[in-house]
Amino acid sequence: MDETRRDRDTEGRAHNARPRDGLGRPLPYGSPGVERQPEGVVRSPQETVREAQRLLDAGMPFHAHEVFEDAWKSGPVAEQELWRGLAQLAVGLTHAARGNVTGGARLLRRGAAALTEFMEFMEGSDALESVESTDSADGGAPAHGIDVGALTGWARELAGRVEGPGAELVDAAAEAPRLWGGSR
Numbered sequence: 001m002d003e004t005r006r007d008r009d010t011e012g013r014a015h016n017a018r019p020r021d022g023l024g025r026p027l028p029y030g031s032p033g034v035e036r037q038p039e040g041v042v043r044s045p046q047e048t049v050r051e052a053q054r055l056l057d058a059g060m061p062f063h064a065h066e067v068f069e070d071a072w073k074s075g076p077v078a079e080q081e082l083w084r085g086l087a088q089l090a091v092g093l094t095h096a097a098r099g100n101v102t103g104g105a106r107l108l109r110r111g112a113a114a115l116t117e118f119m120e121f122m123e124g125s126d127a128l129e130s131v132e133s134t135d136s137a138d139g140g141a142p143a144h145g146i147d148v149g150a151l152t153g154w155a156r157e158l159a160g161r162v163e164g165p166g167a168e169l170v171d172a173a174a175e176a177p178r179l180w181g182g183s184r
Helices: 045-057 061-074 077-098 101-123 127-132 148-163
Strands: none
Touching: 045 061, 045 077, 061 077, 077 101, 077 148, 101 148
């Protein structure tokens, strides 16, 4: 393949078809890579969390971010901050594991702030009733059983640690948070 040409999808839009590693970094054409997450998959909130947790546990937070991004784009407007915040946490972990401590810490904090905004919005809104009325395995909890408080604490703690003196690369699988039931 001519590496100077941009990859295009069937509609002619730019689309990077290079293989990627487990942290989403592009690899040279022809290299074995990690299978990419399909885009635009509509999942239930429980399926989203299960798949994202599987990917986080496997040390693939970049791929988990893509799962959260699908939920962000396809879910109810009232839940966009939840899914956006979770996507930012996953990307923050990705950057921290790649050694981009500034970007990683910034995204971890931004994701924690988005989750906090989501919960504040839900606590003071009629939107809580519409989310709670959904038929779900978690009894309709506003955050689908996701321990938002533990995740925001995890994100802020990791952000401080990766920026701290003598900070080292983090192991994405070892640092992966627990979405249901708080951090490890």
